[in-house]
Amino acid sequence: MQPANVAVVVNEDNPDSVKAGEYYLKVRNIPDINLIKVNIPASPKKISAQAFSQLKQEMDAQLLPQHQVVVLMWTAPYAVECNSITAAITMGYDPEQCARTCAPSKHASRYFNSESRLPFTDMGYRLSMLLPVQSFELAKELIDRGVASDYSAPAATAYYLTTKDVNRSSRSPFFPPSGKVAQRYLEIKNLKANSIRDVQDIMIYQTGLVSVPDLDTLKFLPGALADHLTSTGGDLLGTQQMSSLRWLSAGATASYGTVSEPCNYWQKFPNSAVLLKYYLMGASAIEAYWKSVAWPVQGVFIGEPLASPYRR
Missing domain, CATH: 3.40.50 (Rossmann fold)
Structure with a gap:
């Protein structure tokens, strides 16, 4: 996974989200063209399927074919109805799970335990992770931990x-x-x-x-x-x-x-x-977290996505 493969999505309604996104591009050497701007007023914890559809259209219009990973620079929203926002972005919203959240998932991940290194190219999955921005300072600390981990073993x-x-x-x-x-x-x-x-x-x-x-x-x-x-x-x-x-x-x-x-x-x-x-x-x-979950519809992945302590 290279910097050019990473799309960074910021919420223009939240100045800390924008600031954290710009900082992430800088320290991870991600091209400026990979910055995607959306607007989510009031940052609700959960959004409706209809609101998500509009958000997804807004994001998709700015995504490029080389983007394999989507980083969401905010704490909320983190849910779409009963789905997590990361699963909804990567695999699509699954309304059937919401009829009975305790049921086995019929929307299994093809990326589970997969050797794929380019999930969007191979499967049409853009892996998504939420990088929480409760404040710029806390987001910066998290980003810096991820960067410090690389190649450290x-x-x-x-x-x-x-x-x-x-x-x-x-x-x-x-x-x-x-x-x-x-x-x-x-x-x-x-x-x-x-x-x-x-x-x-x-x-x-x-x-x-x-x-x-x-x-x-x-x-x-x-x-x-x-x-x-x-x-x-x-x-x-x-x-x-x-x-x-x-x-x-x-x-x-x-x-x-x-x-x-x-x-x-x-x-x-x-x-x-x-x-x-x-x-x-x-x-x-x-990559490791997404490969490890067979039924991720209800699960939100959070953190600094590019941390790679065992990368060679």
Whole structure:
């Protein structure tokens, strides 16, 4: 994935979105022609299918054939009805899922566990990720973490926690076993625990809880991926469960969460083995996360998409 492949979408109604988008182009060496401007007044959490259709038309008119990735420079909107906005942009809006959000998805991702390096060329998918802009300063910190991660391959640990919350541990069979991988750069710790405390070397942290404790005691390395399997982590500005934004504020570089009640199908959440495989192979955060979710209709991908600590 090269800078020319990345389209950066800003909301002209939000000055911080525009400022963050311009900064992202600069530090990632993305051509100015890749800046796409839209207008979303009041930045609602959720938009209707009709409003999304208008937004998509506005974006599509400015996209170029070489664009493989779309970066949304805002915190909200993050949902289209029951769909996530990232899935709706990449795969199209799926109204059928909204009839029963707990049903298995009939709109599976062809990019799941795929070797494709050019998803739009190969499949017609422009991978989408939301880069939250709660303020320009916070967005800049996140962008800088992603840039700092590139080619770093630090000594780090991937933590996989099977918690006492059985329903939210549905993907634990895919947690890789403990041990050293990646030429000893990365150690895996597969634990039965509700949390970890006072660790300073996190590259991956995946768990299943409504709310993850002790995040303020942890240090995430640049490029770290972290997420928790729960119903509405992708309700980024909601208060019923822990928002996936909390991972980013704790120091992670990218995360994932569902915007509507998905039930606990592992296919609706990142598959840990697939995510680890592609990240260690050098994929960027957006590629690795998108490759790891089989049914992403309800899931919003957030963070700095081009972070690539294991890129060669």
